Amino acid sequence: MTDTKDDTPDPSPGRALGRKTIRPTLTPRELMTPTPDLAGVWKARVLTLFPQAFPGVLGESLTGKALKDGLWQLEALDLRRFGIGKHRNVDDTPAGGGAGMVLRADVLGPAIDTAMAGTGPRWPLIYLSPRGRPMDQALMRNLARADGVTLLCGRFEGVDERVLEHYNVQEVSLGDFVMTGGEIAAQALIDATVRLLPGVLGNASSTEEESFSSGLLEHPQYTRPADWQGRTIPDVLMSGHHGRIDAWRRARSEEITRARRPDLWAAYTAAQDDTE
């Protein structure tokens, strides 16, 4: 049973990663200490029952280095802090019956108010949900142009619908399958967005040439050794002739996109027709 005697939420902010706390000997989790918002730095605020799952893989490699360098910030707010009563309950049984539990509106409301405090119009609020619009590169590009994003990670059967209506929450899906929680989807979204932020990737042109940037899937890539298991690298790539290499890559991109993703191919050819 849900205990409703003490309904005072604890709106303590989560713990953030930022450039003021950097010590290279610490692990990413150990770096999570309260920090002020750094002006002009893109920030992800994540509402989750599992704040310890962050930064997770985001603390590794390029996103991890960028986090340590203060190119972006991450704050994981523990939904449990906003729980009801001495047991900090966050969920209750579905109205109308049925299996599982639903995250309560009177828990999520104060949590969202806290996570959205001080944010402006360029700060979307997203609920990771299998019902949402599928994630794509256009979404990530838009998010990278925002000041930051608040991500609500569901658990159990999901969240009370009234919260989504009240805050006009955008629902975004990682794909047509059901996971146990929104945290992996949130990390996928953050990863794909952070790598588009200025200065995060060493070689900016790599985001211009990769899959989806021109509406096509990427061409095949090869590296040494030149001969592996009797398979060689296409001669044109070893020719040093940049014009021919570009033409070969474009042709392979078109071929792969046409074969694997008729939806992308149709949009690409329609866009080409429009520009003619």
Ligand SMILES: C[S@@+](CC[C@H](N)C(=O)[O-])C[C@H]1O[C@@H](n2cnc3c(N)ncnc32)[C@H](O)[C@@H]1O
């Ligand atoms: C078990 S799921 C709830 C599924 C929900 N009852 C339904 O049928 O749509 C629990 C949580 O995992 C997250 N989740 C599951 N699959 C997801 C997906 N494909 N994309 C994004 N989030 C997902 C959502 O936050 C969701 O609230």
